[in-house]
Amino acid sequence: MELSTFFAYGGMAMVSLVTAQLGAGVLRTAADAFTAYQCRRRDLELLDARILVAKREMAVRQSSDKAWEGLRKFRVRWKVAECQGIHSLYLVPHDGRPLPPFRPGQYLTLSVRLPGDDRPTIRCYSLSDSPKSDYYRLSVKKATPPPDAPDAPSGKVSSYVNDVVCESDILDVKAPSGSFYLHTDKETPVVLLAGGVGITPVLSMLNYLVDVQSHRQVYFFLGVRNGLDHPFHQHLSEIARTHDNIKIVTCYSRPRSNDQQGCDYDVQGRVTVDLIKQYLGVSNYDFYLCGPPAFLDSLVTGLKAWGVPKTSIHQEAFGPSRTSKPVAVPDACEKSEVQFAKSNRTATWDGSLANLLDLADAAQIPIDSGCRAGNCGTCLTAIKSGSVKYSQDPGCDVDDGCCLPCIASPDGPLVLDA
Ligand SMILES: Cc1cc2nc3c(=O)[nH]c(=O)nc-3n(C[C@H](O)[C@H](O)[C@H](O)COP(=O)(O)OP(=O)(O)OC[C@H]3O[C@@H](n4cnc5c(N)ncnc54)[C@H](O)[C@@H]3O)c2cc1C
Ligand code: FES
CATH class of the missing domain: 1.10.287 (Helix Hairpins)
Incomplete structure (x- = not known):
């Protein structure tokens, strides 16, 4: 009824x-x-x-990880500035058909044809709002050059989204996916931890808990630099004001003179396990974390040292950046020939690179990539013979007879269909 x-x-x-x-x-x-x-x-x-x-x-x-196959067209309904360098896109299906739900914490994969490029560029972006019947929301931070290469160009897709994309533009989008999501069947208290733009998946979780009027006890810790970099400020304040079971703690690492402690932010400094302990007292929570590698490393190490079981810690990194070294495959074979059948080329794996995607890049063999972290499935490549080893469990489905070169190394002589 x-x-x-x-x-x-x-x-x-x-x-x-x-x-x-x-x-x-x-x-x-x-x-x-x-x-x-x-x-x-x-x-x-x-x-x-x-x-x-x-x-x-x-x-x-x-909701299934394959809400639709391949790419679907979405129209940018609204584009909203959330803070300095972050814009949200509200996407509605161009075909007007229903919008499948997703799990709070999952991401979309964009396939963007950048001006002047003949091939699309693939990037993943977390859904930053709870599942809604009429739109998906992404919030994208413009990636600036790293401090050691200040003259390098800004991030390709994030700059395009922030500077070029307009309302009513059409984007090609792969279905929601990802294994980092809130376990909605649980009633345990939760701690959501976000560093910078890592707020996006955990905000989706928070908004979901608000939408369903959950009685779970929720702590939300956000670390940003200062008021200029503080996304969703008003929205979060409103949630904190109207929900007794939700406590939001905002940390500014470098507040400006006009940022007011107690009003704009709560704590000067970074989100640390000592700070979390002060608020929680006990450690029997489910923890969901997303942020830069240093944020994740320090918090996960500290939480484990505090006695939080591995099964209660859920984390997502936004993939290795162009400059950080990807995780190498443990026990990778030391030397092996890798044949790229379509390109009719052979490269030698000598263990000096982190994975097969890096080997293909170095040999200028084109393999599409997105997250470069085993999450998006973009680099999926058929294995013609041989086998691979992974540095981590793939975060997406891998078809039989295929591999994800971005997190794989050869396990002996290998022929890839690339
Ligand atoms: C599951 C997942 C979810 C994600 N969710 C979000 C999200 O919600 N919001 C979000 O903003 N991001 C998110 N990301 C990150 C996003 O996918 C992109 O990685 C990010 O936007 C950067 O892509 P880009 O094309 O803009 O940068 P790229 O062009 O790939 O460049 C990356 C960096 O390298 C620098 N660079 C470029 N050229 C050079 C050079 N020659 N030398 C040195 N440095 C150089 C750029 O300045 C930039 O800082 C997510 C990633 C994953 C895997
Ligand atoms: S590039 Fe995303 S899974 Fe390999």
């Missing part, structure tokens, strides 16, 4: 019940009748909210 129908029946039933009780003398005055009406109306509203929560839970549980 539709909720509106249910409510209409409920409203009629309520009026009849109150009228009957008035007639039978159970309710003596019109004031009694009005109070009874209000109580029953509140009961029905609560029931209505519970049905809504159950519906959303069901939709999120049913």
Whole structure:
């Protein structure tokens, strides 16, 4: 039954019940009748909210990682500046067909044809709002050159999104995916930890908990540099003001003179495990973390040292940057020939590179890539013969007979279909 129908029946039933009780003398005055009406109306509203929560839970549980195959066209409905260097895109399906739900914490993969490039560039962006029936939201930070290469160009796709993309532009998008998501079937207390633009997946989780009126105890720690870099400031303040079970702690590492402690931010400094301990007292929470590598490394090490079991720590990095060294495959074979069949080239694996994608790049063999971290599936390549070893478990489906070169090394002589 539709909720509106249910409510209409409920409203009629309520009026009849109150009228009957008035007639039978159970309710003596019109004031009694009005109070009874209000109580029953509140009961029905609560029931209505519970049905809504159950519906959303069901939709999120049913959401599959393959909501559609390949690329689907989305129109940028709104583009909103969230703070310095971060814009949100609200995407609506161009075909007007329904929008599949996703798990809070998952990401979309964009395939962007940049001006002047003959091949699309692939990048992943976390969905930054809870599942909604009419839009997906992404929030993208313009990647600036690293301190040791200040003259390098800014990030390709993030600059394009921030500087070029306009409302009503069309983007090619792969379905929501990813294994970093809030476990919505649990009732345990949660700690959400975000560094900088790493806020996006954990904000989706927070917004989901707000949407379903969860009673879970929630701590949300956000670390940014200062007020200029503080995304979703008003939205987060409003959540903290209106929810007793949600505590938001904002840390500014380098506040400006006009940033006010106690108003704009809570703590001067970074998000540390000592700070988390001060707020939580005990460690039996589920922790969800997203941020830069140093943020993740220090917090995960500290949480483990505090006794938090590995199974209660869920984390996502936004992939190795162009400048950071990817994780090498442990026990990788020392020397091996790798044949790239389509390109008719052979390269020697000598263990000096971190993975097969780096080997292909070095040999100028084109393999599309996105996250370069085993998450997006863009580099999926067929193995014609031989086998590979992985540095970590793939975060996406890998078809039989294929591999993800970005996290793989050869396990002996190998022929790839690239
Ligand atoms: C699962 C997942 C989710 C993600 N979610 C988000 C999200 O929600 N929001 C978000 O903003 N990002 C997110 N990312 C990161 C995003 O996918 C991109 O990695 C990011 O936007 C940078 O891509 P780009 O094309 O802009 O930069 P690239 O062009 O790949 O450049 C990366 C960096 O290298 C620098 N650089 C370029 N050329 C050189 C050079 N010659 N020498 C030295 N440095 C150079 C650039 O200045 C830039 O800082 C996510 C990543 C993953 C894997
Ligand atoms: S580039 Fe994303 S899985 Fe390899």
